[in-house]
Amino acid sequence: RIKKWYRLRHVPGPRITGFTTLWFAWRTARKTVHEDIVTLTEKYGPVVRIAPNEVIVNDLEALLRISSVRSEYRKGEWYKVGRVSPGKDHLLCISNPELRDKRKRQMMPGYSGRDNDGFEDGINRAIASWVDLIDRKYLGTGPEFCPLDLATQAHYYSFDALGELAYSNAPGYLAADKDLNDVIKISDATLPFIHVLGVYPEVFLLTHKWPLRYLLPRDGDKAGFGAIMGYIGKFIDDRLDVRAKPKRDMLQSFIDHGMTADELRQELTLQFFVGTDTTAHAIRIILLFLLTNPTAYQRLQRELDDAAASGLISSPIRDSEARSLPYLQAVIKEGLRIIPPVATGLFYKVVPPGGDTINGVFLPGGTNVATGSTMWSLCRQKSFWGLDAESFRPERWLEVKDDLKLQAMTKTVELVFGSGQFVCAGRQIAGMQLNKVIAELLRRYNFTLLDPMKPMTLIPVVGWIGHDLMVRAEKR
Numbered sequence: 001r002i003k004k005w006y007r008l009r010h011v012p013g014p015r016i017t018g019f020t021t022l023w024f025a026w027r028t029a030r031k032t033v034h035e036d037i038v039t040l041t042e043k044y045g046p047v048v049r050i051a052p053n054e055v056i057v058n059d060l061e062a063l064l065r066i067s068s069v070r071s072e073y074r075k076g077e078w079y080k081v082g083r084v085s086p087g088k089d090h091l092l093c094i095s096n097p098e099l100r101d102k103r104k105r106q107m108m109p110g111y112s113g114r115d116n117d118g119f120e121d122g123i124n125r126a127i128a129s130w131v132d133l134i135d136r137k138y139l140g141t142g143p144e145f146c147p148l149d150l151a152t153q154a155h156y157y158s159f160d161a162l163g164e165l166a167y168s169n170a171p172g173y174l175a176a177d178k179d180l181n182d183v184i185k186i187s188d189a190t191l192p193f194i195h196v197l198g199v200y201p202e203v204f205l206l207t208h209k210w211p212l213r214y215l216l217p218r219d220g221d222k223a224g225f226g227a228i229m230g231y232i233g234k235f236i237d238d239r240l241d242v243r244a245k246p247k248r249d250m251l252q253s254f255i256d257h258g259m260t261a262d263e264l265r266q267e268l269t270l271q272f273f274v275g276t277d278t279t280a281h282a283i284r285i286i287l288l289f290l291l292t293n294p295t296a297y298q299r300l301q302r303e304l305d306d307a308a309a310s311g312l313i314s315s316p317i318r319d320s321e322a323r324s325l326p327y328l329q330a331v332i333k334e335g336l337r338i339i340p341p342v343a344t345g346l347f348y349k350v351v352p353p354g355g356d357t358i359n360g361v362f363l364p365g366g367t368n369v370a371t372g373s374t375m376w377s378l379c380r381q382k383s384f385w386g387l388d389a390e391s392f393r394p395e396r397w398l399e400v401k402d403d404l405k406l407q408a409m410t411k412t413v414e415l416v417f418g419s420g421q422f423v424c425a426g427r428q429i430a431g432m433q434l435n436k437v438i439a440e441l442l443r444r445y446n447f448t449l450l451d452p453m454k455p456m457t458l459i460p461v462v463g464w465i466g467h468d469l470m471v472r473a474e475k476r
């Protein structure tokens with residue numbers, strides 16, 4: 001213990017963190033890490049020790065450098081907590097640079113839409129299912145109406161959209177208006193444990209060893225993670241069958257670039273979870289903050305109406321059209337800033353063997369540097385964003401005159417997707433979905449919060465569990 005304390009004794013932070021991980025684990029368990037980090041960085045500066053071998057960094061330029069394409073930092077053991085199957089890595093948790101490059105070469109053509117005619121049509125189909133569900137079941141102006149949980153439906157939408165893009169098949173959450181196979185229920189129950197085990201990846205990895213590995217979810221389970229593995233596995237097996245007709249989707253692109261059945265299983269199951277939770281969160285937060293800021297809500301609707309009247313946007317809106325609407329873009333960036341989708345994820349990167357100096361603090365090789373959990377703090381720093389940093393005000397993006405300041409604001413918010421060699425593979429897909437979903441919902445409906453005293457339940461666990469954004473939906 002003394003040896004461990006000694007290595008990073010010069011790094012500022014609460015003294016106890018030099019001797020034990022328990023201090024950080026406790027804060028993680030009580031789900032206040034994102035707020036605690038604000039207090040820590042205000043007190044100790046941009047580099048703070050949070051456990052014997054772990055530090056957080058609260059500085060935009062340092063974080064960009066750590067993840068830059070030429071950086072020698074590597075992904076830490078923390079990522080292994082995201083493994084789908086014992087002993088098998090997917091893109092998110094592969095740390096070896098050669099293996100990462102190889103997997104990226106196989107996957108990025110599919111993730112960029114190059115091999116599959118883009119993503120617009122699949123996203124349009126999923127949005128159409130959502131609109132159909134609202135029109136069919138939830139509209140109402142009078143005393144009789146059906147309360148609509150936009151938070152849960154955003155999750156259903158994101159499952160269906162991902163299915164459309166990945167294997168040309170929506171699992172049908174929106175059509176059924178139901179948490180099929182209890183996937184959300186089981187994931188909400190499991191995530192708080194995974195969140196805490198992320199602090200102790202070595203303990204988590206024990207669950208992947210005999211005999212505990214037999215308790216893990218597996219193909220063929222009726223519910224939860226295992227049911228999804230089985231569901232996705234069937235698409236993979238069918239598509240690998242010699243008689244199968246090739247399709248223009250991500251699965252086909254991955255197959256065409258030489259991925260094996262097992263690699264496909266790991267990657268498609270990974271994206272089913274990391275690509276949906278995050279996107280659903282961003283949709284929920286943007287809608288929640290629009291609903292609670294009528295001026296912004298109305299200004300966005302005006303922008304959409306004027307653009308439609310002048311023939312500048314189609315129905316459904318195209319991604320390129322949405323990108324040319326300044327207020328929509330400001331709303332989306334402000335939504336990602338105000339409650340970043342993965343505000344408490346540690347995303348540890350390991351300092352290369354020679355060590356590194358960050359903001360004047362030397363970190364020896366092998367130190368774990370958290371690159372994700374300072375997002376909340378970076379996105380709310382009053383010294384950078386202004387006194388209203390904690391308010392949702394899309395106008396801040398349109399008012400800024402200084403180009404350098406705008407660049408720094410944009411880079412900070414883009415960091416919610418990670419950056420450089422570790423950047424989110426689905427960033428383009430996520431951006432396109434936000435552009436289209438927010439525009440299509442807002443141009444069609446007036447939503448009203450049912451209980452302003454309890455607008456939504458949000459629990460930070462790497463990402464956020466979010467439900468009960470209860471609204472009344474009226475057709476415009």
Ligand code: HEM
Pocket residue numbers: 067091092093162270271274275276278279282341342347371372416417418419421422423424425426427429430
């Ligand atoms: C708003 C939505 C999203 C956010 C905020 C987000 C955020 C992130 C973050 C923070 C990382 C890790 C960066 C790091 O390791 O430093 C990541 C990685 C990843 N994300 Fe996303 N993501 C989103 C949507 C998606 C979607 C829609 C997909 C798939 C369709 C996806 C697939 C992935 C994959 C495969 C990785 C691993 C990339 C690698 O390690 O090279 N994400 N994402």
